[in-house]
Amino acid sequence: AQKITQTQPGMFVQEKEAVTLDCTYDTSDQSYGLFWYKQPSSGEMIFLIYQGSYDEQNATEGRYSLNFQKARKSANLVISASQLGDSAMYFCAMRGRNTGGFKTIFGAGTRLFVKA
């Protein structure tokens, strides 16, 4: 079965500091993709970063990086130099061959609060 676990319901970080949001996954797929989305209070889902299971290097997109540890089945999101606008819900998600490659499985999310 495919499963995404985010164990931190809420996180606080001081502005300008870095923060790591945890994500572990379970899958029997050999090929899969891992995604992080941001959902601000306005409600839309904003794609942040993607990591393929065969990618040897950790993905980076601006201030976002994905700490991918395949053997441990973890895909933590690191946000550097936090900004007040980073306060939002963050969802880790996965798609793989066993789900037909189209059925995205989401974690329960982590709410991030950035303090001034």
Add this chain to the structure above:
Amino acid sequence: NAGVMQNPRHLVRRRGQEARLRCSPMKGHSHVYWYRQLPEEGLKFMVYLQKENIIDESGMPKERFSAEFPKEGPSILRIQQVVRGDSAAYFCASSSKLIIQGTGASLTEAFFGQGTRLTVV
């Protein structure tokens, strides 16, 4: 280059009424996905459609819910005889094509709309 457009953004229905949620995919996208988000939860897959075809509806409740993606026009998620438990945010996503990952290939990204917040009173 408009993104995925959903309307309405907010919808209020009384118990027993019908709710129709619309999703216009990004230009050039022929794959549409519907997800439901209950308060304080992640998104749950409902249905995957291509033009005129339902590919996978394993996440759709068996009764009262239906979805279509006609040859012309937006995709429609229809909920008949709504109940309070249907209150949720409903998200649509679209992608250009489905790529099943082989070795090293990337899964295509699906882009989300802003969602429709359904409130049943």
